[in-house]
Amino acid sequence: MPSEYQDDNSYLPLSYETAEVLAGLVSPLDTASLERYSVAELAAALLIQKIPALSRANRSAAGVERSLAEMIEIGRQLEENQKSSFSGLVAQKFSPPLFGQGLDKLRSLSIQLLPKDDVEEADFLTAEGAWDFEFRHRYIIRSNPYTESFLTADEQEFFLTNPQSRIFQLFRFENDEHMNLQALAGTGKTHMIETLLASLSHWNPLVLAYTSVQLDALRARLGPALKHGKTFGSLAIDLLEQDRTKPNRQAGYRGKLSYQLSDEVAAERLGFQSVGNISPTRVAQICRRAVISFCNTNADEIGEEHFPPLDLSFSALDWAVLVQYANQHWQQTIEPTVSGINLPIRGYHRIKHLSLLPELVLSKFYTHVIVDESHDLSAPMLRFLDRCSQPTYTLGDVCQRLEGMAARRGGHIRQREVSLSVRAGKQIEEVLNPLIQAHPTASVAPLVGSRHRSTRVSYYDRPAVPDRPTTILVKSEWGLFEWFQRLSKGGAHFSLLAGAQKNFRDFVLSCIELYHFGTPPLHPKLFRFSSWESLAEFFEKNQAFRNIEAMLKKGYNSRDFERSLMSLEQNGAAPIQLGRVEDARNMELDSVMLTPDLLTPVKKNDVTSASRTFSALYTGGSRARFEVIVPGYLRDWALDQTIKK
Structure with a gap:
């Protein structure tokens, strides 16, 4: 079993589609409403209803499976003896509210539902119709997408999916050629980087990433295999400041983000x-x-x-x-x-400066360059890489370019695509593919969800605080401020994502000081606004901003904010997490909720704005493994924006 693929879940013979229908039924039930479901599905439904009690009793996964087998056996006996129908018995005992509560607890107990096709196939039953205790082991093997075996330069075995293997074969035999890999979210880019590094263990590849957070995440995942890594900005600084005869290139304190x-x-x-x-x-x-x-x-x-x-x-x-x-x-x-x-001098200044100095190139010490999340490459950074002699492998996803249109590599560079997800089930296609199709600058193949994974898609009409562990993703600091207040006022147990914590307090206090006292703000996102009037004019179409402004008009002040801040769980382990899409851009999350502020209207022919909007929605939604919660009008909204385009 490849180390990349680990599955500790138990599986119940019920699909999320059926579960949503059952959760929406109204008591009392009649037998007819349940007759179309199989004995196994009804047994799973009853078991889910009992999940909260089983959880409190610390019932093991094996114990839960035995309970399921017993219920299936009861149903089978009733149906065979024809004394009464199992659906009639279930109709008497079934409670949609209790079922919904149990459904929400499944993930915390490592219990998953099956895709609809697998439920219909019913491979989980023996020839006699009893529960097959060998099914889980058989299903995990069958579901494993990593089927292709290879050896590293050190004779270590590793596995790839079929699409990944085709890319790797090309790289293995032509590792001195540039290549760009367009890989949709969840298709295994990091695993591909791990594979490339393992194959280049006798060389000196340099791994580049956009931010230090991304680079740290790669180091944590790849360990000693990542011998040489830099951010785009740190590479530019190293090359620009290595010449001590040019002291005016030394940034000093001017390069600190805190310097304004x-x-x-x-x-x-x-x-x-x-x-x-x-x-x-x-x-x-x-x-x-x-x-x-x-x-x-x-x-x-x-x-x-x-x-x-x-x-x-x-x-x-x-x-x-x-x-x-x-x-x-x-x-x-x-x-x-x-x-x-x-x-002040920032990373983008240094990268642009580097691109304009043709004498500065990458040291010959590095033999290859691997760029993670290459959609974040700016045109100047690409210009620099293209003049370096090392073969460069860029792995990215143009749909995740949050700053707008992604820079493109030259037409002479080998281009390859991977679209098979190993993270989410086929259900995610209904959320992400309309966004991919509507994206104005991303001409890529649609995402193909994993047939053997289930990802629950939930829709809402009005946004509400989730009643189960979820990461809430917003568009900007205004949405962050608004949802922070909503969660605090609602008494929710919540934390901020690490990226959101950094300047959030400064942002809120700058807003309050600017509104009430006209104090010039120092926060980078507010720094250019000299008055609240100029700020309000710029954000007048932002609903989250208008909600914050209304709150300030009612007298909301710094003391109110500090009191709300006390409700924040600082350890980051709260069941509800809150952040911007950009804070979660490199995460895999169990459950994700996208807030309405992400669905901002796009002006006709404004390609940059449209790219940012669709990329934010796609990036946020694609973080989810098991559940994504989105506005009910998402598909129609995406279609409307496509028509405008």
Whole structure:
């Protein structure tokens, strides 16, 4: 049995589709409502109803299976003797509310329902119609997607799925060629990286990741096999700062995320003057945004095309001055020539700077480059990698590019796809495939869910606090703030995902201080707004923001927030987890709820906004292994956005 595939679950002969129907029945039941179900299905339904009691009694998995076998035997005897029907007996004892409670507890007891096809096949019964105690072992072997066996360079055996094996065969015989693997969520990208590293154990491959969180997760998963790993930003910093004859490339404290500088101070230090009718501070803000836009392109210098849309009229001379100021802002950020300006410098600045210096390439010490989550690669980072001599293997999923459109590798690079999920069941297709189809920049094959896994899809009309362990995913800090208050007010036991914890308190307090006292915010997401009015104008179409604003109008203050903060479980082990999609982007979660703020309307022909919206929904939904909870109108909403596209 391959180590990648572990299955400690017990299985009940009932599908989630049937379970949802049974949970929706209304007592009292008549026999006719249950006659279409088999003895095994009805026995499983009765057992699920008793799960809370069995859980309190600490009944083992083997004990639960014996109880199921006994119920099936009772049903079989009743049907064979024709004294009474088993469905009639079940109708008397069945309680939809108790059944629903038991259904919610299955996952915590490592009990799974079977896919509909497997229930119909009824391989879990012997020829006589009794429960087959060998079924679980047989089913796990049959369900194992890792069927293809290979040996590493050290003669260690490993296993791959059939689609993965085809990719690996290509790599094994041509490991000096570049390759891009488009792999949908849950198809085993990390396992493929593990396989590549094992096959290159006698070489020096460098693994690159977008964030330190991603890199740490890879190190935890891969262990000593990951000998050399860096983030995109740390690689750029290492290469830029290795030349000690260029001290102005040393970032120092300017490179810390906590270091900020207002646009007003930046304008003063850079000597910016008014342009047209806009103030120096506004000029600095516009130029800063132009620099950020420039850092995500392959342009060699900043031009008018990098500036944000402006509802202002500029003369040709005004534009020339703005472009000059933006390039000055850029140059004084990456290699300051004047002391005392001290503009903040971020990872995207360093990566762009690196891409513009053709003499800087990757050390020959590294023999191969493997890029995890390559959809996060910016165009400048790809430009750098393409000029390096090492063969580069990029593994990613364009549908998970949360920042908009993903940069594409050249047409000469080998392109391959994997779409068979090893994480979620076929039910997930009804949630994710409409999003994949509607995504404006992702032309990829639809996801194929695992035939032997079950993933429960639940729909809601109005969002409510889940009554079972679930991770709630929102779009932004506004949704995070709104749901934090909702959970706190509802007395829920909840924690924030690690990524959400980092600046959440600062964000909320900055909002409160800005609203009540006009204090300029320091939080990176609020820093550019000098007044609440400008903030409200920017987010006026954001429902979560409007809900927060309404709360502030009623007097919500920092003391209220601190009291709510006391209800947060700091150990991260609460049954309800809350975070943004970006906080969960590299996680596998048992149960996921997507909130309505993720379904924001997309403007017609706004490809970037549409890409971000669909990527966030897809990324959030694809984190789920066993259950995904989504708005009931998701499919119709996706279709509507597709029509707009």
